[in-house]
Amino acid sequence: MEQKKQKQKLKRKRRNKISHNTAYKTKLYLTKTTILKTPAVKILKENRLGINLAGLKLPNPTMLASGILGYTKETFKNIADGGAGAIVTKSVGLKPRSGYANPTVTQTSCGLINAMGLPNPGIEEFAKEISEAKRVLNVPLIVSVYGFAAEEYATVAKKAVTAGADAVELNVSCPHVKETGSEIGQKPEILKEVVKNVKSAVQKPVFVKLSPNVTSIAETAEAAVNAGADAITAINTVKAMAIDTETAKPILSNKMGGLSGPAIKPIALRCVYEIYEKVKVPIIGCGGITNWRDAAEFLLAGASAVQIGTAIATKGPNMFKAITRGIDAYLKRKGFRSVNEIVGLSHKS
Amino acid sequence: MRLSAYRIKANRHRITKILDIKTESPTVKTFTFKDKICAKAKPGQFLMLWIPSVDEIPLSILDTDEKGIVSVAVKKVGEATQALHNKKVGDFIGLRGPFGNSFTLREGKILMVGGGIGMAPLSFLAKKLAPKASKLTLVVGAKAREELLFMEKLKKFCKEENLLATTDDGSYGFKGLASELSESILTKEKYDAIYACGPEQMIRKVFETAEKAGISMEASLERLMRCAIGLCGSCVIGKYRVCRDGPVFDGNQLRKVKDELGISKRDFNGRRIPL
Numbered sequence: 001m002e003q004k005k006q007k008q009k010l011k012r013k014r015r016n017k018i019s020h021n022t023a024y025k026t027k028l029y030l031t032k033t034t035i036l037k038t039p040a041v042k043i044l045k046e047n048r049l050g051i052n053l054a055g056l057k058l059p060n061p062t063m064l065a066s067g068i069l070g071y072t073k074e075t076f077k078n079i080a081d082g083g084a085g086a087i088v089t090k091s092v093g094l095k096p097r098s099g100y101a102n103p104t105v106t107q108t109s110c111g112l113i114n115a116m117g118l119p120n121p122g123i124e125e126f127a128k129e130i131s132e133a134k135r136v137l138n139v140p141l142i143v144s145v146y147g148f149a150a151e152e153y154a155t156v157a158k159k160a161v162t163a164g165a166d167a168v169e170l171n172v173s174c175p176h177v178k179e180t181g182s183e184i185g186q187k188p189e190i191l192k193e194v195v196k197n198v199k200s201a202v203q204k205p206v207f208v209k210l211s212p213n214v215t216s217i218a219e220t221a222e223a224a225v226n227a228g229a230d231a232i233t234a235i236n237t238v239k240a241m242a243i244d245t246e247t248a249k250p251i252l253s254n255k256m257g258g259l260s261g262p263a264i265k266p267i268a269l270r271c272v273y274e275i276y277e278k279v280k281v282p283i284i285g286c287g288g289i290t291n292w293r294d295a296a297e298f299l300l301a302g303a304s305a306v307q308i309g310t311a312i313a314t315k316g317p318n319m320f321k322a323i324t325r326g327i328d329a330y331l332k333r334k335g336f337r338s339v340n341e342i343v344g345l346s347h348k349s
Numbered sequence: 350m351r352l353s354a355y356r357i358k359a360n361r362h363r364i365t366k367i368l369d370i371k372t373e374s375p376t377v378k379t380f381t382f383k384d385k386i387c388a389k390a391k392p393g394q395f396l397m398l399w400i401p402s403v404d405e406i407p408l409s410i411l412d413t414d415e416k417g418i419v420s421v422a423v424k425k426v427g428e429a430t431q432a433l434h435n436k437k438v439g440d441f442i443g444l445r446g447p448f449g450n451s452f453t454l455r456e457g458k459i460l461m462v463g464g465g466i467g468m469a470p471l472s473f474l475a476k477k478l479a480p481k482a483s484k485l486t487l488v489v490g491a492k493a494r495e496e497l498l499f500m501e502k503l504k505k506f507c508k509e510e511n512l513l514a515t516t517d518d519g520s521y522g523f524k525g526l527a528s529e530l531s532e533s534i535l536t537k538e539k540y541d542a543i544y545a546c547g548p549e550q551m552i553r554k555v556f557e558t559a560e561k562a563g564i565s566m567e568a569s570l571e572r573l574m575r576c577a578i579g580l581c582g583s584c585v586i587g588k589y590r591v592c593r594d595g596p597v598f599d600g601n602q603l604r605k606v607k608d609e610l611g612i613s614k615r616d617f618n619g620r621r622i623p624l
Contacts, residue, residue: 069582069590071619078588090582090619098617102405103397105576107360107445116581121620246364247401247441313578314357 048331049324049339051085053305054205054230054282056140056166058085060324061339062295065286065309066091066144066169066209067116069317073133080139083321087137088307089130091144091171092160093180094152096122101253106242111261111288112310113240115176115254118146123156127163134164142207146171146180150193154201161202170198172224173211173236175258182211182236188223195227207284209233210271212264217271218278225279233284233307234271238264261310262288269301276302276344290315292326299327302344359386360578362399363444367436373422374496377466378434379411381420384444388417391451392474393569393597396421397577399443400436404429407574407592409470409546410447422498424466448577449596452567456481457541462531462555464490464547468498470569471546472506479506486511486534490527490547494520528554535562542566549624553611556603568603569596572614585615 049060063086069075070090079087099119106113120126126143133141143160145168147153157168172191174181184190191208198206208224210217212235221232237258242251268287275283285303289295290311298306311319327339336342369381387396390410398421399405406429408421425434436442452474459482463471468489479485485507491497497514504512514522515530523530528551531543535558545555546569559566572584572591579593587606589595594602603610609621616622 068580069585071582071615072585074588075582075585075590096618096620099575102575103399103443104405105578105581106362107357112576112580114576114581116575119583119618121618125620242362244362244364244401244443247443249401251362251399251443253404310580313360313576313580316579 048337049085049328051304051339053086053284054167054207056086056142056205058140058305060085060320061299061305061327062320062323063142063284063305063307064088064320065307066171067114068309068312070144071121071129073129073136076133076141077136079317079320080137082317082319083324084139084308084317085305085320085324086140086142088142088169089126089144090120091118091146091174092120092123092126092156093118093146093148094123094156096120096125103252104254106251106257108240108242108259108263111259111263112313113242113252113257113259114237115252115257117254118174118177118180123159127159130160130163130165140166142167142169144169144171144209145198146174146177147194148179150190150197153194154197157198157206158201161204165204167205167207167230168198168202169207169209169233170194171209171236173209173213175211175213175237175239176254176256182213182239185211185220186214188220191220192223192227195224195229199228205230207231207233209236209286211236212267212271213239216274218274221275222278225281229281231282231284231304232275232279233286234275235264235268235287238267260288262290264288265294269297272298272303273301273346276347289323292323292330295323296327296330296342299339299342300344300346302347304340304343357578359447360445361386364441365444367438367440367442368418370436370438373498376425376496377422377498378425379420379422380433380436380442381418382442382444383417384419385417387419387444387447388413388415390419390447392477393451393470394447394449395577395596396444396446396448397574398433399445400429400432401441401443403432405443406430406433407448407571407577409569409596410473411469412473412476422466422469445577448592450594452544452569452597453599454478454481455542455565456483458482458484458486458539460486460488460531460534460540460543462488462490462527462543462545462547462551464527464551465492465496466498467545467547467551467569469546471544472499472503474544475503475506484511486513486540488513488515488527488531488534490515490530490551492517497521526554527551528558531555532558535559535564540564544568549611556600556610559600560604566600566603567597570598570610571596573617583615583619586610
């Protein structure tokens with residue numbers, strides 16, 4: 001009796017450790033199916049959450065957004081353990097960059113404004129971190145890339161892929177660094193040149209992360225796809241600022257920054273919806289997601305996967321698990337067999 | 350890692366006036382101001398102080414009271430701290446925080462080892478622990494006599510014979526490092542808990558001694574900080590974010606970051622550099 005109790009306890013412990021991890025579920029199903037002697041094909045059907053994102057296999061549709069905690073293999077591992085289906089690194093360029101002086105982050109009533117200034121160790125140094133991270137990660141690693149010219153984007157992307165990146169995400173949308181980011185993404189001709197250059201330099205999927213600070217994000221997305229983009233990430237932060245009234249000074253050292261968090265969710269959702277109507281490649285929704293319902297909204301708007309960043313501050317790295325669990329329960333409740341079935345569903349009504 | 354919601358409420362930007370400035374040593378000044386949210390801070394927590402148009406820096410909280418008064422001790426080390434030292438009573442500063450975890454309040458025989466400005470959070474902790482501890486020994490380390498911090502104040506928290514000063518040049522108290530004196534204390538006497546804050550090489554040595562003696566230890570670490578809410582990754586050590594999972598780490602956690610503790614940190618562009 002005692003032994004049995006202990007065994008149960010151990011089992012529960014183990015289950016909690018990897019709760020709602022699809023791997024566990026498949027395993028559980030496998031045990032069940034072997035007992036029932038049903039064909040193993042069914043296992044795939046039970047896995048509602050796995051997706052194929054432009055050739056990358058993700059165990060679930062949640063991803064770490066770029067710019068958040070993306071320096072070291074230990075932090076990548078920590079986020080993957082928290083349940084993320086893929087990791088996007090901080091944006092990395094050709095040369096090391098120190099970023100701006102503090103304050104680099106300030107809080108508004110329903111979001112954060114940041115102007116980090118793309119701090120990164122440069123691709124030479126970061127390549128080591130990529131290859132070491134690949135050894136410990138069991139989910140795809142996507143390296144975010146920025147540059148000050150099309151050739152620079154291509155060089156960095158090539159080095160990232162050589163180091164082991166599963167895909168690259170082009171940052172053509174950072175709202176607070178001159179001559180890169182959104183200054184590239186806002187000009188379709190330059191954007192096309194960047195995407196073409198990178199596409200010819202690497203064999204892996206190329207994602208393009210877009211800025212909402214344009215007249216028509218759908219047209220920008222179309223330009224990126226025409227140039228060869230394999231997927232579109234939407235959106236980056238919305239250009240914003242904050243001023244201190246007592247001292248009459250802008251709070252951020254760079255004055256301008258990018259707004260993230262719940263404040264931009266409706267904007268991001270609208271962007272994804274518009275892009276879905278224009279392009280055929282997968283869309284990765286990003287902007288203010290804090291719970292499974294937000295994530296589901298993005299999927300229904302047309303996103304194949306979602307990225308999460310700011311909410312980690314309030315909910316911690318384990319929130320990926322909570323969101324995955326929520327989506328899974330939603331799919332089950334609604335009778336869907338796969339998360340793919342709800343992508344873009346809101347367009348059909 | 351904890352799933353519990355972070356009190357991000359504390360991250361709201363506030364502005365306040367400097368109420369008092371006290372010179373503690375040739376390089377250290379204590380700034381006092383009013384802020385109700387920071388006044389609720391526990392020993393070990395830190396705040397982000399904005400010097401308008403200059404910089405924003407993380408500072409350990411030195412003391413608080415129930416009227417909402419908060420103080421921080423600032424050592425002149427660079428441009429931002431120099432600018433803060435030039436401020437006068439009545440000038441505006443910005444605040445967010447308190448952030449991070451805090452020291453666990455232990456009872457019994459307590460040893461605290463502080464080096465330089467690292468004495469600030471320990472002084473706050475000593476104030477809280479003093480009424481409960483059966484014995485409180487404080488080792489206060491500094492380069493020279495004039496740099497020994499808070500000696501008058503610390504006398505109130507422990508017996509005079511248990512307030513031990515060490516100086517690198519021997520101008521006062523024990524000649525040598527705080528870690529050396531604490532090692533000799535621990536060979537003679539058993540303690541229930543050790544708290545340390547100061548230069549990381551010192552923390553590493555104290556940690557090694559504590560491990561050998563089998564005494565539980567907590568140390569407060571320092572890293573480059575930007576967001577202070579666990580997002581930007583500037584302050585990572587091993588798998589931990591100092592701003593969010595720390596700044597206070599226990600023996601188990603310190604053991605996990607042994608390749609970095611007292612050896613390396615991350616600079617502004619995220620590269621690992623020697624300490």
